Amino acid sequence: MNNSRNRITRRRRKRLSEEKNEITLEPKELNQCLEENLEEIRGKFGNSSDLIVRVFKMGKPMLHRAASIYIDGLADKKMTGSFIMERLMSEIPLMENEEALSPEQMGNFMKESLLPITKVEEIKNLNELFLLLLAGQTIVLVDGWNHALGCALEDREVRSITEPTSEVSIRGPKDSFTESxxxxxxxxxxxxxxxxxxxxxxxxxxxxxxxxxxxxxxxxxxxxxxxxxxxxxxxxxxxxxxxxxxxxxxxxxxxxxxxxxxxxxxxxxxxxxxxxxxxxxxxxxxxxxxxxxxxTFIQFFQSAEDYYLTWSIASFLRIIRVLSFFITLFGSSLFIAFVSFHPELIPTPLLINLASQREGIPFPVIIEALLMEFTFEILREAGLRMPRQVGQAVSIVGALVIGEAAVMAGIVSSAMVIIVAATAIASFTIPHYSMTDATRLMRFGMMILASLFGLYGVGLGAIALLAHTVSLRSFGIPYLTPMAPFNLSDQQDVIFRLPKKFLTKRPHLISQINVTRSGLTQNSGKTIAKSKGNNNE
Known part of the structure; x- marks a missing residue:
């Protein structure tokens, strides 16, 4: 696997080697001539309309020509006008021998005394200038100086902090990450x-x-x-x-x-x-x-809500999620295996009902199951892509109408509709969407094995999946940690979550330096108490 990965990496590097000569900005030094620098910058950006260049003169007698450059929409125009243009263009008495100031001295004086900005960087080449300009900074160039100043005046529009959409919590905090x-x-x-x-x-x-x-x-x-x-x-x-x-x-x-x-x-x-x-x-x-x-594997069944509920409720919910994972993965395949290969394992009254439901169904059980599973996946995807106001209604109504119509038309049995609906609902209990998608994908493989070999195929698929999962690593950590390899001390927060006062150890394979959770807190608490006692004395 590593050799294949290295070959892919080498091919990508070879493919990108020619592109880098064109797309990578070479560290070209700035010119002392202001007009040449501006021409170079405008040419690099293709005279883009959002590149704002303002040439002006500054000083008490207007001795020095300068220019401010920024990208409209990335830099704050008001702050650029107030903190740069107004400060540099006003007749501020700089010093008595202002005529003796060289462009370099003027640039350093601007950086140290004139610009009331929290972060001002000195730029030495065009590569650095382009990166800071595209990061939203305002660039100041002085004629006769082969350096520039980058002023941190970013004002990129970002989305405000909102509630989480995919990891909802009832008692937990309601903030989620943004694009900033x-x-x-x-x-x-x-x-x-x-x-x-x-x-x-x-x-x-x-x-x-x-x-x-x-x-x-x-x-x-x-x-x-x-x-x-x-x-x-x-x-x-x-x-x-x-x-x-x-x-x-x-x-x-x-x-x-x-x-x-x-x-x-x-x-x-x-x-x-x-x-x-x-x-x-x-x-x-x-x-x-x-x-x-x-x-690790078990992390994808742990929710943030588990740590805002009591330990008994959190443990119960985790058990439900793990059981739902197995229902999603094996529910449809077990139904196919029992009906197609092992009807003797089904209770007789239930078998009679299933046989009566399948009278007149023109398709084998596997075709019936795949038809319903793909239909539900289409409805789920349509519900996600449609506007939020109608997406849920379309997916729910569509599932009800199509399921009932399919049963009435004799295309699928009602038992198959129940099994597919149960596995679909069970998949929604998995907290993390990436594991939900993986489970939905793997269940199709289980269904095909069940249609070919019955329960033996389901068992073979389960063994292959277990062997594959055991072989996985996440940055050197076994994927099934702490269940395989088994570690007794780490079982305090796996399937069952113990009360928080018993969660005294960090996962020993993850944190190998400071494994004890409460050690720092207790020591710091003793230190604070001791210092308070000394102060009282």
């Missing part, structure tokens, strides 16, 4: 107020230059895991990164498996909880769903 990287990381920092929460950023994509951030808690996250994550991110060689799914497909351990090996979420509290367990989160600018890794 800074907003997302700030929401996590608001929950974990610790200087040990570190953030490292990089840019991936030779054209898009997408900002990608790695967040982890220093002292809890494994150093080996961090090195592996950084190595995989550094090996990504693509021209565009438009979402976290691109990163996910590049860094996943096995991209041939339908099972998800990286957890995605839209909830800040889920990210915070996983960071505190020693996991690493990858944020991608422009995407409201960060990546959490490593991910």
């Amino acid at each position: 990287l800074l907003t997302n990381t700030a929401m996590v920092r608001a929950r974990i107020k610790s200087p040990s929460l570190w953030l490292e950023t990089m840019k991936i994509g030779s054209i898009t230059q997408t900002e990608v951030a790695i967040m982890y808690i220093k002292g809890i996250a494994s150093e080996k895991l961090l090195r592996e994550v950084k190595d995989r991110l550094n090996k990504i060689d693509v021209a565009e990164v438009l979402g976290s799914n691109t990163i996910e497909e590049w860094i996943t351990d096995d991209f041939w498996t339908p099972l998800p090996t990286i957890l995605v979420t839209e909830r800040p509290d889920v990210v915070s909880g996983n960071l505190l367990e020693g996991r690493v989160t990858i944020f991608v600018d422009g995407t409201p769903v960060p990546l959490i890794l490593p991910a």
Whole structure:
């Protein structure tokens, strides 16, 4: 698998090598002539109408020619006018010997004394200038100076914080991530107020230059895991990164498996909880769903709601989700196997009812099941793609009408409609959509095996699926951890969730440095109490 992955990577790099010569900006130095710099910038952007260039003079006697450049819609025009144009064009007494100021001295004076902006960067080449300009900064050029100033005055329109749509919680917080990287990381920092929460950023994509951030808690996250994550991110060689799914497909351990090996979420509290367990989160600018890794199989059946309910209710709901997974995966295939190959295992009254229902059905059971399953998948997809006001109504009414009409027309039996509906409803109980999709896909394989070999085919498929799942890894962590390999201390928060005062250990394969949850809190509490006692004395 690794050899195949390396061959694909080499082919992609070879394909992109020619493109890089055209799409990668070479580090060309800035010119001292203002007009030549402006001509170079305008030519690179093709004289785009949203590239705003304003040439002006500044100083008490207007000695120096300068220009401000920004992209309309990315930079704040009002702040650019107030903090740059107004400050530089007004007759501010700079110093008595202003005539002796060189363009370089004027640029440094602007950076240190004139521009009341929190972040001002000195730019030395066109590559850096283009990146900051496209990031929303306002660029200031001075005639005669081969450097420029980048002023952080971004004003990109972003979506406001709303309630989660795919991970709904009744008692939990109602905020979800947005497309803004800074907003997302700030929401996590608001929950974990610790200087040990570190953030490292990089840019991936030779054209898009997408900002990608790695967040982890220093002292809890494994150093080996961090090195592996950084190595995989550094090996990504693509021209565009438009979402976290691109990163996910590049860094996943096995991209041939339908099972998800990286957890995605839209909830800040889920990210915070996983960071505190020693996991690493990858944020991608422009995407409201960060990546959490490593991910284990049981994580996809755990919901944020579990930690806002009592331990008994949370454990009960987890059992229901796991049972629903098996119903979704094996429900239709077991029905096909019993009816087609093992009718003697069905109780006689039920068998008589099933036989009477199938009188006049022109198709075998497998064709009947596939017909209904594909119909339901079409209705589900149509409900998602249609406007929200009518999507649910169309999917529900369509399922009822088509199911009843199919039974009345003698195309399918009523028992098949019940089985397909039960498996479909069971799939909705899985909290994470990526695992729901994988289960929906794998059940078709189980149905085909059941139609060929009966219960033996279902058993063969279950054994093959179990062997495949055991072989999976997520950044070196076994996918079925802590069930295989079994670890007794980690069973406190797997299928059953114990009361929180008993959740004293982090997963030992995830966080290999600071495994105890309460150690830091107890020590810090003792230190605070001791300091208060000393102060009272």
